[in-house]
Amino acid sequence: MSTDKNRATAAAILPLVGGPDNITSIAHCMTRLRIGLRDRSLVQDEALKAVPAVLGVVEDETYQIVLGPGAVARVTPEFEALVAQAQPDTPTAPAPKAVTADALAAQGQALKEARKARNATPFKLLLRRVANIFVPLIPALIGCGILAGLNGVLTNLGWLPTLVPALAAMASGFMSLIAVFVGFNTAKEFGGTPILGGAVAAIIVFPGVAKIEVFGEHLSPGQGGVLGALAAALLAVQVEKWCRKWVPETLDVLVTPTLTVLACGLVTLFGLMYVAGVVSTAIGDFAHWLLAAGGAFAGLVLGGLFLPLVMLGLHQALIPIHTTLIEESGYTVLLPILAMAGAGQVGAAIAVYYRLPRNGSIRATIKSALPAGFLGVGEPLIYGVSLPLGRPFVTACVGGAAGGAFIGLCNQLGVGFGSTAIGPSGWALFPLLDGTSAMAPTIAVYAGGLGVGYLVGFATTYFFGFTPQMLADLDTDPLPPATPATTEPTKEPALAP
Template sequence: MPSDKHRDTAAAILPLVGGPDNVTSIAHCMTRLRIGLRDRSLVDDAALRELPGVLGLVEDDTYQIVLGPGAVARVTPAFEALVAAARQDSPAAPAAAPAAPVTADGLAARGAALRADRKARNATPVKLALRRIANIFVPLIPALIGCGIIAGLNGLLANAGLLPTLVPALAAIASGFLSLIAVFVGYNTAKEFGGTPVLGGAVAAIIVFPGVAKIDAFGQHLTPGQGGVLGALAAALLAVCVEKWCRTWVPEALDNLVTPTVTVLTAGLATLFGLMFLAGEIAAAIGAFAGWLLHAGGALAGLVLGGLFLPLVMLGLHQALIPIHTTLIEQSGYTVLLPILAMAGAGQVGAALAVYCRLPRNRSLRTVIKSALPAGFLGVGEPLIYGVSLPLGRPFVTACAGGAAGGAFVGLFNQLGSVFGSTAIGPSGWALFPLLDGHSGMGTTAAIYAGGLAVGYLVGFAATWFFGFTDRMLADLNTDGGKDPATAPPANTPAMA
């Protein structure tokens, strides 16, 4: 149950987003409360930024309030309860409010909202598909994190020869979820695309059923789990299509009998005699490519991946990597990509520290940085991105340079044979240490990752110190009344649209 603090945060947010009648949808991911709005102009951005629990604001297809991991999972249900209670108290449609006076500022705000809305609509085809895929996998992240940490603890105990009677139990706890992750993916896929969730889960369960080993497809025996989450995703999507097709011709009196049967039978046969094999080949190719990329590309591959990840986070496209991470974890027990991508957060922290040191008189900005740095060290980058580096412009580029340097460091050691990764997805920064696993032992793996973080911090700091500000920016910002980057127009902002 949410604490008083989280209920107070939810209660403070509600009027600032236009009240319950302005809210059309409520959801959350790992760090953000995502709110659908009827009228964007009713939102008070400045007041929201001042709330103690709010770490940043992001505008996309939904209005996103960055609250941080843990907090968002507690504030969201409190916010939902407040909206539901307010609507219960006033079930009738509210009377139309008197028209507000038309002002230049109001027109400008509405025009900006319309332009942002049009821009979002123009980007819909690709971004919407990526968001829907993310909506399938994001709810699974807490279980992946918990099981990943337990798997790491179990590995330490097994290697040290401690508590031998507990090791098999921990192995079962850590592996149980991963052995059935296809079922959860199938369930969430059907739910996301408008089908019956349990039918998506039923079709995806075929993939992990041990009896599939007796079935021949494409001249070879199938293997339980073949195709993994990609096969489950495809199977559930097919099930949704079959189910919707059935609804168009099956009489209502027979719907409960015919539609589920035809859906499971048709999608199940297609899964066994096509999708499992094809998805298995794609999953194998993803694993082989990731291994080849770091083995052959090494430092160069790490530099590109680490340098480009912050722009992906800024655009919300980093969620598209979740199925790839999950596939790699299914195959080898860890994803080699996540420790490299986590270096982007290190570059961001280094850049923020340089901004803090370069602007000793700007109390407002230094306060923002001090409050956001703890989350940044733990891998939550949005407060620093949207509150500091991106509005300033040049420090965002220098933060990317720090991420590229850290990624190159980790990529180089992968190329030299110290291959390692994360047993779960979600955390980064210091929070990733308990999830590290690799071929070279925990000590070496942790040392390489720590070295990458240090390189990211140092290069991000140095690049921002020397190249993050023009003389004009320093003159404008390094004062007691310096511009707040969260509200001031950015200087030399890179084009990221």
């Protein structure tokens, strides 16, 4: 049973991270199990990376175990249940043995990530906190986006006219209230009362704001969108903390929430909504202008730089921009271009597969990670293959740049489109495509961009992704026969140029 498999994975992970007493927090995003640790030294990194379901590890503010989409959402509850039991004598699965080349590659990746995490700047940490606000919203964005796409297809074809209004309500309901969820999560992330953050943000979407005039113009419900909600909730956190400090405890339950909503509500209505609305409009206008004017060059830069952002975990900081674009125009024009980075990664991985015919371990890693890669989840291939090898990571970026340039050029030529939701990528983005052109050319251009990314990523990696020394070291059986103790030690494989 799949439940037994997920429970076994959780049971295998738990003792390798120090057991239940070493866990301070548990959360997950789209692909990673995020664990807070009391004592980092208790983690058995190499054994953990060898667990079959573990695709890699990343060290950041939390210890992150890459399990992949779908799997992480099923393993996390099982892991939480095991930790909640907190029984020292509870039997757990033994740690598996690891003597494979992909385990060595994962080790190289973890070292690189650890160094980057130690050098994290306050600005990067702030971006990650902002990303934490939006990550929990992604499942709803995906579901509503797919329903919006299905509704558009039915509308264009004239099918099931009685179902179209129902689908429209399902697809639009969450987006019409997304500001409230952003406010709730913002207050939660920055140490305030979540419901107060949601209450202040709810002012933005209240229909009655249309009666309020600011700077000679009437406000519009939803004006400022998620940016306004983010700013309003951040202000609410500060006002609430000030009230907690100065308001007597006997009056706190009455005065603090009242002052927080009143003060932040007035600032939101007579300042933040207007300013955030201007900024949101500017972001939308700039994104469309960038592709209309920059075309291939803009796509090349965006597609080529996205993989490093994924490597650093900073790609999630783009979620507010994507969400703002969806609010402004119904789709984000940036996501299809950024998705080309995943295409370059897939092409590079296939090239590595064919360049290392005798390394069964790395080839097995690639075969297991490619399905997720085609669906736009690049972390397993990044952390398990290209990044530790060095050069293939760079050539994968070249493939992403080529695919992005193709999409950007077509946008400049008049085929403008984007994604109605965020989260999916690769082939999974097809149901979410929408734009100013007909669906046939939109699908054809996106498919063409994926093809360019695959081909350029493959070709550059195949011909330029390895030095002769790397091939000599890596294109071997990772499990050679045991040699006598007197034999000269085997040379370590070159994991990077």
